[in-house]
Every structure is written in C-alpha cells, then in structure tokens.
Amino acid sequence: MANVSLPHDAKAGPTKPEVRAVLLDKLDLGPTDHFAEVGSCTGAVTIEAARRAGRVTALERKPNRIETTRKNLAANEVTADVDLREAEAPEGLPEDADVLFLGGSRNYEAVLDRAVETGVGRVVMNVSRLEVAGAAAEAFRERNLLEEVVQFQVSHGYELAGATGFDSENPVYMLVGGTDDVAADDRERRSGPQTARRPDGRGR
Template sequence: MPELIGVTGGPTKPEIIAVSLFKLDIRDGDVFADVGCGTGLISIEATRLAKNLKIYAMDARAAAVDAATQNFKNFGIENTEVILGESSAVISNLEKVDCAFVGGTKNITAVLDALIEKGARSIIVNAVRIETVVRVIEHMKMRGVFDEAVHIIASRGEELTGETMFKPENPVFIMSAKQKE
C-alpha cells in the first residue's frame, strides 16, 4: 500500500469512515461527491465498496487539492476530478450527484441545498462542532430529507509499559439525509 499524503484536518479516522460509508449506501456506477475531500481518503475507500464510480473531490484549500490529486495517482484511483473551490459553487456546476460525503462544513446549508438540487439520494455529513450539528439537522428537516444522526466515540489502544491503555479519539457526529430516487 502506498503511504497516504496527509493534510491539516485529515485523514478522517478509519472507524468514522467505516460507519459513514456504510450509511452512505454507495452503489456501482454512482456519481460520488467528496465534499471537503482533504486527503481524498474517503474517495479511495469508497472505490473499495462500489465499482465504476465517477468521483468529484473538492476542497477550498489548494494544499488539500494537491494532496488528494497525488493520493489518487499513488493509489491508482481512476475516473476522478479534483476541483479547487467552494463546494456549493462546485456542486452547482455538476450535472448530477447520486451520493455525497461532506467532511468540510463551511457554508453547510448552501452545500446541502446544492446536493439536494442535484438529486443526491444519500448525503452523509461529519461534524465535530455542536452548532454545526444543530444547523445540519435543522436544515435537513426543513428540506424534508433528514434520516438520522449518530454520535461516535471511539478509543484507540496504545502501548503503555508493555500493556495496553485506551486513549479517546475526538467524538464525531454523523448526520444522514435520504432523498427519493
């Protein structure tokens, strides 16, 4: 396995990716939007769950776009477009989106609106700030697409004097929206 190039804020922890992608229900041939893609690891893992994806990975930071571009190349991930920009604007320019993972929550209501307008049947949002969580749940409910919210707390085993202690990871909220196909 190649080594993943990191960026500030990424990669998302594997336990959070596992739950998020399970809930996303990604399918063969989907158009997938990785919103606030950071390293691009979410897209890389998504390609292990579904074939023939068309991936649009986007981030407002040039460093993230560079890292994701290089990571896709190193991991042999094809059919990807990595786009620098504000996600709500980037999504508005896409023809359609089947499902989306939102890992960056700036302008989140505009991002959700853009994904809903493009017909996304499944949207997963990760958030760590309670104000964002409330904003996301309220907006999803207002748009009639709210599915569920879960709060994940994981601890990772670490060696301590030859034995194992567990250190807590940051808690993450996972919000899910579903739209009729």
C-alpha cells in the same frame, strides 16, 4: 477493507479508518453511483469512494489540499473516474450526483439546498463540533433530508503498565439522509428507524 496509503499530509484530516468504515456503510456506494465530496483534503474518503463508485467528483477549497488529494490518489489503486475540482461548494458541485458527502462544513446550508434542487439520493455529513452538529441537523430536518443521526467515538488501546489504557479520539456526529425514499426504506429495513425515543419510551 483495503488499505489506504496517505504518503502526503494536510493540516486537516484524514477521516480516521474506523470513521470511514461507518461512513462507507452509510454511503452505500455502488458501481453506477456518481459520488460527490465536499472537502477532499487528504483524499482518504475520495480514495475509498473511488474503489466503490463509478464516478467521483471531489471538491476542495484550498489549493494545497486539492494537490494533496491528487498526490495521495495517485499513490493508490482506484477504479472510478475521478474529477478533482479546486472549488468552494456549492460552486463546482455536479448536477447529477447520486451520493453526496460533506466532509467540510463551509456553506453547508447552500450545499444542502443544491442537493435538494438536484435530487441527490443520499447525503451524509460528518461534523466534529457540537454546535455545528446541532445546527446542521436542524438544516437537514428543515429540508426534509434527515433520516438518522449517528454519534460515536473511537478509542485506541495502548500498553499501560503491562495492561491496556485507551486514547480517545474526538467524537463524530454523522448526519445521514437524502432525497431517495427507496434508499431510505432499504436502510430502515437494515438498521431500524431513527429512534427519536429510547427503546424504553422515555424519549431521551
């Protein structure tokens, strides 16, 4: 993966590189895709998306953070047309997005409603708080958007008394779905269906 340079900081983010790697696999962006992002913040995801999609529309509600996105974007090489909007979604969302990423959770139900109305093919949301993850999974299900829930945690090794200890990052809940049946079929073929049950059939 090409490096992302983030010389400018924001109070939240950036989405960590390992999380971005999984996210990019789920977003499955191609050169004809219009990617929309809610909560661009440091721009780490915006930059990665702008190297893969044809167009990017990135929204951020906080003026200082959209400025951070802008500066970090300028410090990196990207190929897409990028439109940065200071807006609180669902305000400012484009009508013709193919892929939507919610990195920020404010108004997420209204954002998902808009995704359904405008027929966004793939929708992915990252959540770090347990209660928000549960409510958001329910909101995806109610709108018939949910295909997969992925939960993972990254730990980084560090030198500990001549051996290796680990520092753990917060777990991430990634909700993956969309309105695009073809894309869903493709993903299912590649990675198997969402398992509501454990392979041993015990359903936990």
